[in-house]
Every structure is written in structure tokens, then in C-alpha cells.
Amino acid sequence: MGFFKQKNNQQVQEKVIREDKMPPHRSTASLEKNIRYIQEELKNSTDLKVRLLPGNKQALLYLDDITDPDKMQRYIFTPLREMDGDIQKIKDREESDDLNKAVSALLEGKSVYIIEGNATCYFFNVQQNVTRAIMEPMNEKVIKGSHDGFNEDIKQNINLIRRRIQHRSLTIKKQTVGDYTESEIALVYVEGIVNPGVVKELETRVKNISSDALLSAGAFSEYIEDRTYSIFPQFLSTERPDKTVSQLMEGRIAILFANNPTCLIAPVTFYAFYQSPDDYNTRWLVATYIRLIRLFSFILAITLPSFYIAVVGFHYEVIPEELISPVLGAIRDIAYPPIVEAVLMVIVIELIRESGIRLPSPIGSTIGIVGGLVIGDAIVTAGLVSNLMVIVIALTSLASFVVPSNEMSDSLRILTFPLIILSSVLGFIGITFGLLMVLIHLCRMESLGLSYFTPIQFRDLKDTVIRVPQFLMKRRPEQLESPRPYKSNELSDKHGKK
Amino acid sequence: MAKSNTKQKITLSQLAYIFIQSQIGVDILNLSTVLHREAGADGWIALLIGGVISIFFVLMILHISKCYPGEGLFEILQSTFGKVLGALVGFGYYVYFLVVAIYLLTSYGELINQWLLPETPVLVLYALLVISALYTISGGLTLIAKVFTFFAIILFIISALFLFGFVDAKFIYLLPMGQASFSEYVEGVRVTIYSLSSYVLLLLFIPYTEGSIKQKTRTLVGAHLLVISFYLYTVIVSFAHFGTDQIDHVSQPVLYMLRTADSVIITRIDIFVLAMWTVFAMTAFAAYLYAAERAFAKVPKQKKKMLNVYSASVIVLGVAYWGGLNEENIRSIIDFQDKITEAFTIYIPLLLFVLSFMRRKDKQKGTAQ
Structure with missing residues (x-):
């Protein structure tokens, strides 16, 4: 500025x-x-x-x-x-x-x-209403559960929410933003569950937006988020009414936009980006298993390339004896140092992804085949990149797409770069310092003044890393400081007691 | 943006984790060798005795904190010793904290240079450690509490990895017991108390913790017992693994122990442990740097306060670099630290403890009249 x-x-x-x-x-x-x-x-x-x-x-x-x-x-x-x-x-x-x-x-x-x-x-x-039919959002499909999604009409979106929460404390506050566009936004929350301080904070932030136009939900979030310079998303965006409602019932605030199917949810924690409506619709053991897979994929997505580079460049000793000769054989004839290989491969994957996005799906799959099979195979035979690096980078990008939230997956893919550089300079120590900085940064972050990344404590574990059965999740998340900390009127339930 | 530090509060469990993390520095990797040199095979008994004694120190600190409610270390010094003398002793503590920070930094640099990155300039390692510590401190007490709590999980991972040491362990190495002389025990106990000496830092954290003094006592004693048992665990594992003949000649017995351990998926667990140990080095270092920062707590402007921390960390970096140049320098740093540690961790807390009783009498008189 x-x-x-x-x-x-x-x-x-x-x-x-x-x-x-x-x-x-x-x-x-x-x-x-x-x-x-x-x-x-x-x-x-x-x-x-x-x-x-x-x-x-x-x-x-x-x-x-x-x-x-x-x-x-x-x-x-x-x-x-x-x-x-x-x-x-x-x-x-x-x-x-x-x-x-x-x-x-x-x-x-x-x-x-x-x-x-x-x-x-x-x-x-005599206004003419132009609306799209209610459809399932393209990028948030679920296997089981409701298949409706928000569309561009804010009234219909509110309708979808009101139908799900039939209580008088569901509050909808409409405001307009943008001096030219006068785009309508609606803050939706459940009075009595939401933390009133947070609502006040959000309202003042929205009031302070001064702009000619409000073009998208993403731009809106940049006006009101806590840390604009962070690479992590601070608002959960969704097009699913069921997800929105479950977040409302936890005590969060939903922001709906006119002419935009995206709904932003705040305040959020880091873990919210790893939850999917599917988790609450399957057996809790299955859901836990999938959550753990997602956690593993998070670790994989940001550390695998740097780990490989550190091992190859600094710590051969880590590889078990039987594997050393295949690994060395694979990388011996490659002209470039591992970091160049890694960056090259990451860029190739990004190219395939970016070129496939806007193409119609028949051509998109062709791109996938050309990119994945042809380039992947040829690049190894040409001796530019080693076999192992192709495996590593392919696994990494797979892992980064496991995240249910699109924004978080983008952030993760960017995060690999600094770690790759650190690990190629300092090996494992570099990775440790990189992760240390990322975690400290996450701990520093806030979402609407509430902490974004709480350390994992036993009570928070229940709906973050794992998912326990519903009767054990009696409390709303600690982070929100909700005036109604329990999820039901019956506090003396036999099951939920500590 | 930045909230004032005085209003930040931490919870009891966060206090416990801060205490644990600041206790476990780089020293512990080497502790078994040092203890064995001092007290032979009875080193672990000396550790146990030292641990029990240090519990009394923790209780003492708690008592001091109780007598000066809401006051941190530097305020307590002011109100006990008066303005001039208090400032002097406070400055002494500032120097002490910096010296410990320097010691932690140099020993970390040495460790990594020895084990992992022999060709990396040590200044790079120092700088990375200082940067991450500064990043932690600049978020204030709540961020420190969060970060320390988060990384506590590493303690459990490492404890689990140490189990590999039991594979080749022979517990007969711990025998015979009671062979060391009294003076050897005293030396062992002294070493133990020194390595557990971050209880002094507690004076900076207790007043900002929520909860009654009884809860705090319970939490801190529990945390302290956890630390002692971790110490005892590592020492016993390495004693049992190496035996009397070898352990004197191994510099980081715990790491050597893991080096030979054979797991199926990866070999050389020591490298992973060492990488994870960076976190402990960082947290312990950050705790002492934060303690040094608190010396300027009365400075009203946040910016100026951070400036003090930056200058302190430049001093730390400079001295650590000078120390890393040759053996002699590092020796003199360690000697200096040894000299002042006794005063700042044993005598001054004892003095404060005694004086706090007198203060209490004053107060009682005051209320009676």
C-alpha cells in the first residue's frame, strides 16, 4: 500500500x-x-x-x-x-x-x-426473476446426503436455510456493499448459539468496506479477513446448504451473497477445511478412518517432496539397505539436482491441472492422458526426471486434492515450494524449521478474533482429527465461546459425562 | 493489533506444557554421560534425588508467587529489594537468561554440526533458531502457550522411539547400587538441579495463569514429575544400553543408542529424533528469550519492547557466534554460566523465599492494625 x-x-x-x-x-x-x-x-x-x-x-x-x-x-x-x-x-x-x-x-x-x-x-x-435451477454443486459432491445447492438467487438460498432451521432465532441481517453495485449480502446466524461479540465484530468490518463494487465472495473475504498476507484461507466457502446449516448450528456465521452461489462461513478453524458432510452421514468408525486418511494426506502433501529431496541429498543413511541401490540407480543418470527435478515436475502437474480446468470435459480427459501418461513416461525416458521423483510428485498432488476444500488444497500446493527449498539447503533440519514456521504461523492466526488453529487437546479431538459418535459430541467447539456450549437441553446425559 | 501482554491469560494445561518444554533443552541428550562421569553407575539415583529436591524448588517458587499475587519475576525483585537493588538483580537475571539462551544456541549448533550438517555454517542454524523463536515471542504469551502446547506431542513420539533402546538393554548395568561416595552424589545432584533449573522461569508465567494456587501447584508438580520421569527414562535407557565401560566415551548416548537400533521401515532413527529435537531446542530457547524480554515489560510501547528483544537476540547471536569460533571461547561461556547459575537458580530464589515470609508478617501486621 x-x-x-x-x-x-x-x-x-x-x-x-x-x-x-x-x-x-x-x-x-x-x-x-x-x-x-x-x-x-x-x-x-x-x-x-x-x-x-x-x-x-x-x-x-x-x-x-x-x-x-x-x-x-x-x-x-x-x-x-x-x-x-x-x-x-x-x-x-x-x-x-x-x-x-x-x-x-x-x-x-x-x-x-x-x-x-x-x-x-x-x-x-414487476421485476423479472432470472434463476438457475437448484443443482448439486460441482465441486462439493457427496455420496450420501442432500443433493441441493445454492444458486445465484439470494432469496432462494435463504429459503433453503430457513427450511432447514425452523426456529425464530434464525436471524438474517441484510446489508448492501459497493457504492455502484449495491450488492446485497446477508449475514445469517442463530441467535443464542452464536457468540454476540463475533457478530458485532463482523458487522463493523462489513460496515467499514468502502468500494465501488463487490464482485465476488473471495474479494469480500479479503476486505474483512484477519490476515490478508497469510496463505491459508480464513473463510470456509461452500455451496451446500446442509454444510452451512451444520456450521450455523455450531455457532458460526454464514455470509450469503446476491448473485453468487458461494456462502462464506466464519469464524472457522483450520480443521473445518478437512471436514465434509459425508463424515456425519457414515458410520463413525468409517468417518474417523477417512479423517485420518485426510490428515495423512495433509502431511504427505506438504512434506513428501521435501522429504525425498532431503533423503536423496543429505541423509542416504535413512533408506533401508535393500532399497539403496534401486534408489541410487534411479537418480544416478539424471543430469539435474533433485530440487530442479522436483520443481520441474510440480510445474508440469500444475500445467496439466490448469489447462484442464476450463476445457469441456471430453477434451479435459484427453489433456489428462496426454499430460499424465505421455509426458510422464517421456520425461523419464528422456532422463530429465527420475522415476522416483515422478512417483513422489504424483503422490503429492494426489494428496493435495484429498482436501475437501478447494482453497486449502491450493494453499497446500504452494506451501511445498518453500519446504522444497529449505530441505535442499538444510536437509531434515530445514524441513523441521519450515514446518515449525508454518505451525507457529497457524497458531498466530485468528478468524474474526477467535483462534484459528487450536492445539489438539483431547476434548477437541472428537470432531477434528477423528469423529466420535454423535452422543459423545455434546459440546460445541470450544473456540467459538458460544453462549450455549452444549448441544442439547439434557446436560445430565448418561453417555456424555466425562 | 498487538494486545498488551499483561492482559493475556493462559490456562493451567498451557502452563504445564510451557514448563515441560522449557525444561527439556539440548542438555538432556548428554545428561547420562555427565551423570555417569560424576556419580558412576549410581548416576540415575543422583538424578532421582536431584529431582525430588527440585520439586521443593518448584514449591518454593509457587510460594513466592503466592506472596506476590499478580507480580512477575522482575516486579517481585523490585518490591523485595527496593528500586535500585531490585533493578540491579533484575539486570542480573536478564544477563542470566541471555547466557542460558546463548548456551542453548551454541549447544544446539554444535549438536547439529556434529551429527547432521557438518559443513553448514553454524550461524545459519543459529539464525533459523532465533528467527523461529522471535516469531513465537512476538505473538505474546498466548501464542507461546499455544505453540508450546502443540509441540508437546513430540515428547511422546520421542519417548516412544526411545523404546528401541531397550532392545539391547541389560539392566544388570545399573548394578551395583550405592557405590558412589557422598561427594559424588552431591555433584550428580548439582548437575541434575542445574539441568532442571528452568523453574525460575515459572515466576514469569504463574501470575498470568488462570486458576487457584492449589490448582497451579497440582499442575506444576505433575508437570515436573513428568519431566523428571522423562529424564530418568532416558538416563536409565542409556545406562542399560551402554553399560559402565562405554557410556563415558559417548557424547550423546541417547542418539547413539538409536543409531544402532534397527527398525523395519527406516534405518537411522537418530536422524529423525534429532530433527524433532530442533523443536525442543527452539521452545527452550524461546522461553529464555521471552524471559529476557519480560525484563522490559514496563516499557509501555510494544514497538520499543520488540526492539529490545531484537537487540537481545542480536547480542545472543553475536556471542554464540564468538563462542562457536573455538573451544576456548565456548569453555569460557560455559564456565561463566556455571558460575552464575548457582546464584540465580538457587540462592536468589532461596532468599526470595525467606523474604516472602517476612513480607507476609508485614502484611498481617498491616491488616491487624
């Missing part, structure tokens, strides 16, 4: 006034003047339609592309005919004598009815 400070010739730009904060502009009794004002305010946009009604004494204004002609017929013209042209008899209308309000209403998809000789404008809601 402070790299290029310009103190003297700082540019001055006009302040943009948000639509809901426009000063009122009284309408006049003249139909023509009113219409001209609105047209000028909307910069003579072509999609503003002015429909003069017979007699040229009344006019209906609307933005063509965001209004629904059917609704207009149903809510305005048909009743108008029935009421003999008296607009004031029609129900379901708003009225105002502020022309700026009329402009805002037009932008929202309402139509404005103006009458000559009358300073009042009448608004009718």
Missing part, C-alpha cells in the same frame, strides 16, 4: 452517492418535466421505456430488460381496466413524491406510474 506514496499531487475524484442515500428530488405536477428528469438521470439509456397511456396524461416508465411484461399486464393493466383507470384504487403499490426514489425503483426492476397534475409517483413491483 505504501510503496508509491504520493503526497502532493494526489488525484481527486468525485464521490459517488449510493442509490439509497440520494438526496430527495421533489417531483413536480408536470408529467413532461418528471419524465425528462428521470431520462436525464438514467443518461437516456435505451432500455428505459416510457409508455404513454391513451390521452397522454399518464405514463408508465420501466427498464425493459429487467421487468416482466406478463407481470405488468397482470398487476397494472388488468386491474387498471377493472378500476376504470383509477390508479389509486389498485392495491400492491408504493408511492412517493421523490423522483430520485423513482429512479432507484426503476433500477430495482419496478415500474413507475406518473400522472399529469399529480406530484405522486406510484411504483409497482
Whole structure:
């Protein structure tokens, strides 16, 4: 921020006034003047339609592309005919004598009815709703469990949540962000379970966002997260209503966005990125097994390449005797040092991944075959990379994709680089220092002022590294400092006692 | 951003882990050899006696802390010895903590240079250790507590790995008992108490812990017993593994013991243990560096406080580097440490202990009138 400070010739730009904060502009009794004002305010946009009604004494204004002609017929013209042209008899209308309000209403998809000789404008809601059907999110599929997902319509998303929590303490606070875009966001939480201090903190942070546009959930999280410079994600993003609801019931806050299917959840812990709705839908032993596999994959994903480099470069002694000659045989004829091999291979994998993402799936699988089989085989035969390194890097990238959360998997893949460099300089000691720094960093981090990475204690183990049966998980996570620490009214359950 | 340190509180279990982690430094790898040199095959008995005595020191520290509620070491020194003398003794403690930090740093550098990275400049290792310690300290007491708690798991992993030492162990090496003379026992006990001497640091952590003094006593004595049993475990394993003839000539018996151990998946467990030991070296070092930082706790500005820590760590780095240049320098550092350790870990705490009784009488008088 402070790299290029310009103190003297700082540019001055006009302040943009948000639509809901426009000063009122009284309408006049003249139909023509009113219409001209609105047209000028909307910069003579072509999609503003002015429909003069017979007699040229009344006019209906609307933005063509965001209004629904059917609704207009149903809510305005048909009743108008029935009421003999008296607009004031029609129900379901708003009225105002502020022309700026009329402009805002037009932008929202309402139509404005103006009458000559009358300073009042009448608004009718004839908005056209464009929604996608409810589908299962592409990147968060589950085997068992509900298959619905959020879509771009915030109302429908709230609907999906409300249907799952039918209680009066489910609170929804809507706000708008962005001076131009006025994007609607909704903070959703369950009053009485959520920590009120955290809600307050989040609300002040949201209020302090000053920006012309709010474009995505990711950008939004960068405005309000605790540590922008960290490589770890600090908001859990999901498109699944069931996941959102389970997090709400733990005492977290969900942030929904208009025109965006992503829902952000805060405050989170590091472990939340390793949990999947599937875990709660299978036998607890199976879920525990899968959780442990995920933990193992986490360790594998960040340390395996550096471990291999350290072993090959510094600590041959670690390899059992029988394996030494195959390992040495594999790397003897390679021209490059292991670190170059590793970086090369990692880049190849990233290329395959990145090129496959945006392609339609038939071509995507071709890329996979070309990349994986052809390059993988040829690169070894050409003597650029050793067999073992291909195995190591392939395993690493597999492990990094085990993480249920996409953002966390990206972070992990970046984390391998510093560890590779450290291990090629200092061997195991380098890896230790690298992991030490990562873990200290994780311990330092906070999510909305609550700790992000709590050391594993016995009580926290129950729903993090392993998953115990439901009746043993009687407490909400310690981290949240919830005003309702237990998950049920029955505190004296025989099972849950320590 | 940075919260003031005084308001941060730690829990009882965090206190226990801080205590454990600051006790286990690099020394313990070498402890069995040193004990054997001092007290022969009875070294482990000396360790046991020393451990029991050190429990009294822990209780003493707890009593001192009870008499000065809410005050850390440096504040206690001020209110006991008065302003000038208190500042002087406080500065003494500052120097002592730095010297211990230097000692930890040099011994870690030496260890790694000897075992793993003979060609790496030792300054690089020092710098890495200092950086990670500084990163820990700069987060304040709560971060230290969290980090130390997290890494406690390594203690259990390493304890499990030491089981390999029992494969070739002959417990007959521990016999005959009671052969050492009284003065040899005293030497052994002295060595033990020195290596368990981070109980002094407790004065800095107890006042910021939640819980009653009774709970704290229970926690700390438990943690201390855990540390002693870990010490005893390593010493007995290495005694039983090597026997009287060999152990005097091995510098890190625990590591040598694992070097020969044969596991199926990997060979040379010692390398892994050594890599993990880096964590212990870091935590113990960070604890002492933090203690030195607390000397400036009264400095109101956070920035200036960190500046003091940075300058302290530069001093530590400089002296450690100088110490690493040749044998003579390192000898003089260790000698200096030996000299002042006795004063700061035994005599001054004893003095504080005695004075705390007088203070209590004063208080009682004050309330009676």
C-alpha cells in the first residue's frame, strides 16, 4: 500500500452517492418535466421505456430488460381496466413524491406510474426473476446426503436455510456493499448459539468496506479477513446448504451473497477445511478412518517432496539397505539436482491441472492422458526426471486434492515450494524449521478474533482429527465461546459425562 | 493489533506444557554421560534425588508467587529489594537468561554440526533458531502457550522411539547400587538441579495463569514429575544400553543408542529424533528469550519492547557466534554460566523465599492494625 506514496499531487475524484442515500428530488405536477428528469438521470439509456397511456396524461416508465411484461399486464393493466383507470384504487403499490426514489425503483426492476397534475409517483413491483435451477454443486459432491445447492438467487438460498432451521432465532441481517453495485449480502446466524461479540465484530468490518463494487465472495473475504498476507484461507466457502446449516448450528456465521452461489462461513478453524458432510452421514468408525486418511494426506502433501529431496541429498543413511541401490540407480543418470527435478515436475502437474480446468470435459480427459501418461513416461525416458521423483510428485498432488476444500488444497500446493527449498539447503533440519514456521504461523492466526488453529487437546479431538459418535459430541467447539456450549437441553446425559 | 501482554491469560494445561518444554533443552541428550562421569553407575539415583529436591524448588517458587499475587519475576525483585537493588538483580537475571539462551544456541549448533550438517555454517542454524523463536515471542504469551502446547506431542513420539533402546538393554548395568561416595552424589545432584533449573522461569508465567494456587501447584508438580520421569527414562535407557565401560566415551548416548537400533521401515532413527529435537531446542530457547524480554515489560510501547528483544537476540547471536569460533571461547561461556547459575537458580530464589515470609508478617501486621 505504501510503496508509491504520493503526497502532493494526489488525484481527486468525485464521490459517488449510493442509490439509497440520494438526496430527495421533489417531483413536480408536470408529467413532461418528471419524465425528462428521470431520462436525464438514467443518461437516456435505451432500455428505459416510457409508455404513454391513451390521452397522454399518464405514463408508465420501466427498464425493459429487467421487468416482466406478463407481470405488468397482470398487476397494472388488468386491474387498471377493472378500476376504470383509477390508479389509486389498485392495491400492491408504493408511492412517493421523490423522483430520485423513482429512479432507484426503476433500477430495482419496478415500474413507475406518473400522472399529469399529480406530484405522486406510484411504483409497482414487476421485476423479472432470472434463476438457475437448484443443482448439486460441482465441486462439493457427496455420496450420501442432500443433493441441493445454492444458486445465484439470494432469496432462494435463504429459503433453503430457513427450511432447514425452523426456529425464530434464525436471524438474517441484510446489508448492501459497493457504492455502484449495491450488492446485497446477508449475514445469517442463530441467535443464542452464536457468540454476540463475533457478530458485532463482523458487522463493523462489513460496515467499514468502502468500494465501488463487490464482485465476488473471495474479494469480500479479503476486505474483512484477519490476515490478508497469510496463505491459508480464513473463510470456509461452500455451496451446500446442509454444510452451512451444520456450521450455523455450531455457532458460526454464514455470509450469503446476491448473485453468487458461494456462502462464506466464519469464524472457522483450520480443521473445518478437512471436514465434509459425508463424515456425519457414515458410520463413525468409517468417518474417523477417512479423517485420518485426510490428515495423512495433509502431511504427505506438504512434506513428501521435501522429504525425498532431503533423503536423496543429505541423509542416504535413512533408506533401508535393500532399497539403496534401486534408489541410487534411479537418480544416478539424471543430469539435474533433485530440487530442479522436483520443481520441474510440480510445474508440469500444475500445467496439466490448469489447462484442464476450463476445457469441456471430453477434451479435459484427453489433456489428462496426454499430460499424465505421455509426458510422464517421456520425461523419464528422456532422463530429465527420475522415476522416483515422478512417483513422489504424483503422490503429492494426489494428496493435495484429498482436501475437501478447494482453497486449502491450493494453499497446500504452494506451501511445498518453500519446504522444497529449505530441505535442499538444510536437509531434515530445514524441513523441521519450515514446518515449525508454518505451525507457529497457524497458531498466530485468528478468524474474526477467535483462534484459528487450536492445539489438539483431547476434548477437541472428537470432531477434528477423528469423529466420535454423535452422543459423545455434546459440546460445541470450544473456540467459538458460544453462549450455549452444549448441544442439547439434557446436560445430565448418561453417555456424555466425562 | 498487538494486545498488551499483561492482559493475556493462559490456562493451567498451557502452563504445564510451557514448563515441560522449557525444561527439556539440548542438555538432556548428554545428561547420562555427565551423570555417569560424576556419580558412576549410581548416576540415575543422583538424578532421582536431584529431582525430588527440585520439586521443593518448584514449591518454593509457587510460594513466592503466592506472596506476590499478580507480580512477575522482575516486579517481585523490585518490591523485595527496593528500586535500585531490585533493578540491579533484575539486570542480573536478564544477563542470566541471555547466557542460558546463548548456551542453548551454541549447544544446539554444535549438536547439529556434529551429527547432521557438518559443513553448514553454524550461524545459519543459529539464525533459523532465533528467527523461529522471535516469531513465537512476538505473538505474546498466548501464542507461546499455544505453540508450546502443540509441540508437546513430540515428547511422546520421542519417548516412544526411545523404546528401541531397550532392545539391547541389560539392566544388570545399573548394578551395583550405592557405590558412589557422598561427594559424588552431591555433584550428580548439582548437575541434575542445574539441568532442571528452568523453574525460575515459572515466576514469569504463574501470575498470568488462570486458576487457584492449589490448582497451579497440582499442575506444576505433575508437570515436573513428568519431566523428571522423562529424564530418568532416558538416563536409565542409556545406562542399560551402554553399560559402565562405554557410556563415558559417548557424547550423546541417547542418539547413539538409536543409531544402532534397527527398525523395519527406516534405518537411522537418530536422524529423525534429532530433527524433532530442533523443536525442543527452539521452545527452550524461546522461553529464555521471552524471559529476557519480560525484563522490559514496563516499557509501555510494544514497538520499543520488540526492539529490545531484537537487540537481545542480536547480542545472543553475536556471542554464540564468538563462542562457536573455538573451544576456548565456548569453555569460557560455559564456565561463566556455571558460575552464575548457582546464584540465580538457587540462592536468589532461596532468599526470595525467606523474604516472602517476612513480607507476609508485614502484611498481617498491616491488616491487624
